[in-house]
Amino acid sequence: MIDEFAKDNLHGRLRRDRKALLWKLDGLSEYDVRRPLTATGTNLLGLVKHVALVEAGYFGEVFDRPFPEPLPKWQDSDGSDLWVTEDETRDQIIGFYRRTWEHSDATINALPLDAPGHVPWWPEPYSSTNLFAVMTHVLAETVRHAGHADILREGLDGRTGMRPEHEQEIDEEARAAYCAKIEQAARSGRTHQGFEPLTE
Numbered sequence: 001m002i003d004e005f006a007k008d009n010l011h012g013r014l015r016r017d018r019k020a021l022l023w024k025l026d027g028l029s030e031y032d033v034r035r036p037l038t039a040t041g042t043n044l045l046g047l048v049k050h051v052a053l054v055e056a057g058y059f060g061e062v063f064d065r066p067f068p069e070p071l072p073k074w075q076d077s078d079g080s081d082l083w084v085t086e087d088e089t090r091d092q093i094i095g096f097y098r099r100t101w102e103h104s105d106a107t108i109n110a111l112p113l114d115a116p117g118h119v120p121w122w123p124e125p126y127s128s129t130n131l132f133a134v135m136t137h138v139l140a141e142t143v144r145h146a147g148h149a150d151i152l153r154e155g156l157d158g159r160t161g162m163r164p165e166h167e168q169e170i171d172e173e174a175r176a177a178y179c180a181k182i183e184q185a186a187r188s189g190r191t192h193q194g195f196e197p198l199t200e
Contacts, residue, residue, distance in 0.1 A: 003113045010135045011108055017142045018101060020162045021048060022094065024149040028156065034084050037152045044152055045093055046083040047145045052097035053081050058138050059104035062117040063131070067103050069096075108135065 025033050025044055033045040053071060060067040072081060084093060113132040120127060153159050158170045 006132070007108070007113050007135070010132075010139055011105075014104075014135070014139050014142060015101075017139070017146050018051075018097070021051060021142065021146040021149055022097065023162075024146075024153045025090070025094070027159075028153075030090065032156055033090060036083075037155060041083060042148060042152065043083055044149055045090060046081075047149050047152075048097055049084060049088075049093050050081050051142055051145050052093070052100045054141050055097075055100040055104045055138055058119070058134050059100075059107040062119050062129070062134055063107055063111060063115065065103075065107050065110075067100065069099070104138075107131075 025048070028044070034043055036043050056067040056069075056071055059065070060071075084090075108131070111131050113130065113135075115131045117129050117131065117134055118127055119129055119134075122129070150160065150162075158172075158175075
């Protein structure tokens with residue numbers, strides 16, 4: 001009973017956060033979903049591509065249920081899983097991610113939580129694992145990168161939220177006042193720690 005509850009709970013959260021990650025692309029131009037938005041090149045469509053490859057590997061090779069399309073070898077990674085080439089389209093990346101969902105869901109539905117798996121890119125003794133550990137790991141990866149996408153999207157156009165129904169109209173004046181309040185608290189906190197007040 002508890003195993004089924006845990007499996008359903010993890011799977012439900014994974015499904016939710018997959019959709020949240022994809023939603024961060026909605027309404028953006030081709031350039032904005034592809035362009036580097038941090039000093040290390042992090043970009044929205046690259047995050048989707050990366051998470052898709054993570055799912056395809058963990059719910060495929062690890063359980064001897066290989067994904068039916070060619071995938072890059074993890075050990076040969078040159079960082080190209082984190083950005084999108086000129087020849088790759090948004091629809092291709094999104095379609096690939098959705099196909100990994102189907103493949104992953106089939107693996108999750110077919111196996112019990114204690115089903116053994118082997119992660120060749122993990123060091124011993126951790127490489128011998130099970131479905132529960134892999135589901136937890138992939139969920140953590142998805143949540144982490146969905147959080148990255150949240151920040152990137154907010155930086156592009158101020159949009160926030162996890163799902164379309166959470167989205168609200170942006171009140172620029174209220175946001176500015178809120179940020180000013182936080183800035184003032186940061187400056188005051190600095191003086192309480194024995195630092196000199198910041199000057200303009």
